[in-house]
Structure formats: C-alpha cells, structure tokens
Amino acid sequence: MTVPGRTDKGALGVETVGMTMRFGAFTALDDVSIAVRPGTFHALLGENGAGKSTLVKCIMGFYQATSGQLMVAGTEATVPDPRTAHSLGLGMVYQHFTLVPSLTAAENLVISREDPPAVIDWRKEREVLNAFMETMPFKVPLNEPVGRLAAGEKQKLEILKQLHLGRKFLILDEPTSVLTPGEADEVLGLVRRLTEKGEITVLMITHKFREVTAFADEVSVLRRGRYAGGGKVADLTHADMAAMMVGTESAATPSARTGEAGEVVLSLDHIRARDRSGRGAIAIEDLKVRAGEIVGIAGVSGNGQMELMEILTGQRPCEKGTVTVEGAPYHATRAEAREHGVRYLPEEPLRNACAPRMSVAENIGFRTFDLDGKGEPRFWLNTGRMKKAATDLVAAFKVKTSSIEAPIASLSGGNVQRAVLSRELTGEVDLLIVANPCFGLDFSAVAEIRARIVAARNKGAAVLLISEDLDEVMELSDRILVMSEGRIAFETPAATADVAEIGRHMAGHA
C-alpha cells in the first residue's frame, strides 16, 4: 500500500508499516500497518486497551516502536521525540488537556510556538491572535487563565492551538468526549472542512460510530493490538465496525426494567451552594428520587451537575437547604452512608473514588474493610477475607487486572470504573448516585455498566443518574430532569420525553 506524499496545500500523508510495540512481555501493538492519505479524515476505532493510544504515541515520538517504520509524506521518518514530530508537521490533541492551567489562552498559544520570541510584545501578539481568531469559526476568550475555562472551551483551544501552529497532520484523541453533541458537531465539522480543503490530514481516535459515519472518510479498527479491519466509511455499516471492534464476543445488553417506583428515598429541599467558579450559584428547590426508579439529570457540561454531585458526596458544603435520605437528614458521613445504603459512582472514579496507588483489593475493600462478618467495627484487618472478596468481585465484574495486588491506577479507565462499581453495588444498596458512568469508556464496557445500573434499579434501589450524555439519560431514566445554570429547568417522564424539547431546555432557550 503506498500513499502519496501530501496535498498541494501541504496536508501530510502518514503511514505505519508493521509497527510493533512491546512493553516487557506485553505486546501493545502487533504488526500494525495503517495508511492515512493526505487531506482525509481518518478514524481509528477500537476498544480501551486496543492499542490506539500506543500507536499514535509511536507516531508522535513518545514511544520508540520495537519494530516497524513510519512514513511521513512518502519518506521514511524516524521520530525520536515529540519535538521532531512537530517539526515534521505532526500535531496531537490529547484526551487529557495539555494546556497550562495558570496561563491565559493567549500565553498558551504564544508559548506553544516553535520559537517563541525571547521578549514578548503583547500588543503585537494580541493583534496577531485576534486576527487568527477572526478566521476561526469558534471563539475562546484569550485573556482568561485556561484553568477557568469549561472543558469544551479547553478542547476548542487545544484544536485552535494546533491550527495556530500550522500543523498539517493532526491526531485527535477522543476529541469530543468532553463536548456537548452540538459542540462536537461544530468542532468536527470545522475540522472536516479543513480536510476537504486539503489543508490538514486528521487521524481521530474515537469510540463513537456516529462521529465516524458523519465525519470520517476512512476508518481503521484495532483490536487487542492488531489491525482488525477498515476501509472507506461509506462501504461499512455500524454493525460491520462493531464486529471488527469487539470481535465475536457479545456485549451485555441492558436488562429489562421491572417494578414500580416506591417510597421517596432521596430528597433535596431548597439547596443553595456556590458553584465551582464561585461566580454562579446552585439552587435546587425540590428534587426527589423514589425507590425503584432512575432519575436522569441531563444538561450541558458546567451547568451545576458536578456541583450537585459534590453536594451529595459531601465534597461541597451547602449554604442552605437540607438533603434527606429515607426521612433522615443526610450529611454524607460514612456512618450515614452505611446506615442508609447510599453508594456512589462519581465521575473520574480514579480521582474521586479511589486511592490510586493502593491495590485493587484494598480499593475494592473500602466499604467493608473495617467491619467484621456481623457488621460490627473491627480493629485488625482480615486481609485474607479482603483478598477473597476482591478476587470474587474482580471475576464477577470482569475487571481486567494483572493482579488484585496491582495499584488501581495501573488499570485502564473502564476497569477502574468496573472495580469501583463492584465495590459500590455489593451489599444492600438503597440509593445509588452516579455521574457520567460511561465517560470515555469503550462500547462493551458501556453496555455492561448501564446494564448493572438498571439491574440495581430493578432490585429496588433509587438511582440518581447525572450524565452529560443525553442518549444515556434517555436510555436509562424513568424520569428526566434538565439542569441549566445551576437550577432544575425542566422535568419530564422518560416515556413521553421529547428530545427537541429537552435540548431547548439544556440550551437554556425555553
């Protein structure tokens, strides 16, 4: 397979030939050859741990491939470090932000240049940056410290940065995972237009079939470090791609829902709290979740959902109002959570629900390590019992880990999520509070985790689901609330929900 070098506007073609990457005994990439033609939008599909990130890190010079070649614009290239990749015109937008939080957007753009001036003439730089922003279809405030921007704005700025640097081959690592559907379409539409004009070539890592069919020209699928298939997107159906991605293993399907909603379990009354920026306020007048129902909270990122989650987990103090669980005031203490069977699955579980350097077994044991068999407090730990419980749960929840003694931070995102879920769903669960449970997870993990949430509901737990993925809220909820600017703006039963109406309330236009 040969690839022409570049388009007349400079977009680069990139090809990997037999790329193999081993970490010790583990083969992360096995003889992968993919060709990205210049001026195309190429999607790289695969489950978590399929080797997508390893492949692009080899291209960008973060890793040195064990064997295999990289061709850039038709000639063989060796890329010992990212700087060399940049000088070849290769750029990458990472899943995790690489902007410097305390620097403003303008400072970030200036310092990311190949040769920032030794002394920066800010007046001139501002003019140049403003002129550049004029040519872009989306705007980002230039003088705010990046740490204060919302996730969506940061992602836009990441892409703007690469375009500002004049990169001709752009790798996007799950660029839309932090964006709303509208923002995602806007950003990818812009990127797509740039590829159509032949200005850049794009290689996008993604899990979302919808984005592949809507924006990509071609697709390559990886499975377990190997090339599993690919071709022109127009020739492939979602089912074809899914088959390449997950192979013959079948994913769990959400179980059917049974039972009626019962007593009120969670009740929020006239809650007032500050939001993250300290500029806005959270005001929730009345929110009730009953046993045996899933209440979904939809909303655009940054409208107070995370603050609501923090109030419920006790991470954020309330200025006014009360949280009641099963009729008793609730302050998210360990004793109260234990008494009322309150369990959490917060977003970014590695940060919010784990001690990253402690082992998988210890993390799984956090709910029960200080209790003996009869539920009484204990002083000495029973490590044997903890290990046995962890081994059982790791097997039952299909957590992929090298050992239960491995630090939980060494697991992939989906497996951390499974491990935390195994801990939170064990024992009596009366109230389950979940935030973005499938953020950044692959296809089969998503189906399985959703099925477990529905199963908890069917067993009679009250479930509060906070999610920025509207499809997820629609699929799982019995009742849907929309949060906008720190308030509950809309409520509807899921059965009669109208997506367009929800969308209007999410956007704050109703």
Next chain:
Amino acid sequence: MTDLGLWGVPLAVVGGAIRVSTPFLLVSLGECLTERSGRINLGLEGTLVFGAMSGYAVAYLTGSAWAGVGAAAVSGVLFGLLHGALCSLPRVNDIAIGIALMLLGMGLAFFFGKPYIQPVAPDLPAINFGAWSDSPQVQAALRVNVLFILGAVLALVMAWMFKATRIGLVIRVVGDSTDAARALGLHAGRVRLLSTAAGGALAGVGGAYLSLYYPGSWNEGISSGQGLMAVALVIFARWSPINCFFAALLFGGAGALGPALQSVGVTEGYYLFYAAPYVLTLALLIATSSPNRALSGAPGELSITK
C-alpha cells in the same frame, strides 16, 4: 542632636525594614523563581549561611566586598545545582533533599568559617538618601544598601520576566504542568535545575548581605532563619515577585519593631516584639488561607500543593 521622641519608633521601623528586609527579599525572590519552576528548595537556609561565610571570607582575603558577593553567588549556584541535580533523580523528594542541604550548608559554613570569625572584612557600600537631614536618626534610617536597591529592581524585572519573556513563560509552564511542558518539548528537569541554581545564587547573595553589611560580621548565629521564613513568605506573597518585595518589607519592619522600641526606652517585654515576624507569619498564613479553594497562584507541580 535632635530628639525625635516617639517619632523615632516608626522611623526606626522604616529604616529597620529596609535593612532587615534585604536578605528576606533576596532569598524570597530566589525561592519564588525556584518554586515557580515547580520545585521547593528548603535548603536556602543552608545556602544563605554558606553564602554569608564564603562572602565574608573572600571579601576578607581579597579586600573587596563585591568579590565576596560574587563568591557567595557562586557558592549559591553550586548548592542550587546540587539540589536541582539530586531532585532530577527518580523518586527523590525535594523537601527531604532541601532539609539535608540546609544542614549540609550550615555545617560546611561552620567548618570552613572558623578562621574568619575574628578578622574584619570590608563592608558593602550604602547610599545615603538621608544626607539632606541633619537628624542622625533620619540619616541612619535612610542609609540604603546597594543590594536592597538591586533586590527591588530585580523584583520588577522578575515580574516582567514572568509576564513577557520566553524564559518567564517557560518557567511558569514547567512549574504548572510537567505534562504540558513535555508536550511542548521542554525539558522540565533542566528548567528546574537552572531555576534552582539561579535561586541559590540569590540566596547566597542574601547571605553575603548579612555578613558584609548588616549585622556585618561572620559568626555562627548570623542567620535567624531568614532562609526558612523566606519560603513561607513566598507562599504568603502568592508567588508574585512584587508581592515578595512588599512581604519582605513587612517582615523586615516587624523584625525592626523590637530594637526600635528598645531604642526609645521601652524596657518591658520588648523581647516579645522580637517574635513579631514569626507571629506575623502565622497570622498572615491563617488569615489568607481558605478551606474551600486551593491556593490561588500556586504552581501546579509544587510538591506541597499537589
């Protein structure tokens, strides 16, 4: 001789603020630079004492105070490089290394400094801004050492550097996010090494000020913890060089309160006022802290704020 009465107290505090604050200013600017690059150097106390000793010794041997300042700066660079190099090794904690280097610096200074306790070295020059007045108190208060002026200018230059130069932005990037620095192709370790070395040089010069101007002699009790307090001062100044300048003045003024009261004849309890800088440190840190928000302006890679 005119008697200023109680007016002597504020005057002595101002004069003392300028005199006492200079080592605070220089050390805290050095520490500010180092911390902005994402590393804490607690060893600056040792660097300060060693700088005082080497500065005094070289000034005595060569007969030039400025040669002494140069020697103190060089020894500060060496200590900074040692700290930076040790911290570049994997799984090495900068705070532990800092404490070790603090003790090493003081020990070495006492060891090599023994022969220089008796001899008298030349003093650093000062500029007499008080020459217009015929009051000796005013003259004494406004005798400003060149190093203080240098420090004040340096604070401005450093603030400008962090805002509008490539070096300044690179240091801030490295201090805020190692990952981002790596993505920009910056060598975080090297930037931190050089920042620590430069910070060490300033601490060394701060030491030379102690032995060559105020109090102006070398002995083992020359430092009263300025090197350590400068670290707290940088936090209080929220990592801004300009704030470092004012914070140093405040600390210097507080430190001068005890002697000033003594000079106007307050004999009861003035020892309590010697504790003023330390009480002030505690009070300010408590007053400016908050349980709800992270320290604003703190470099993200700093081991104490991470």
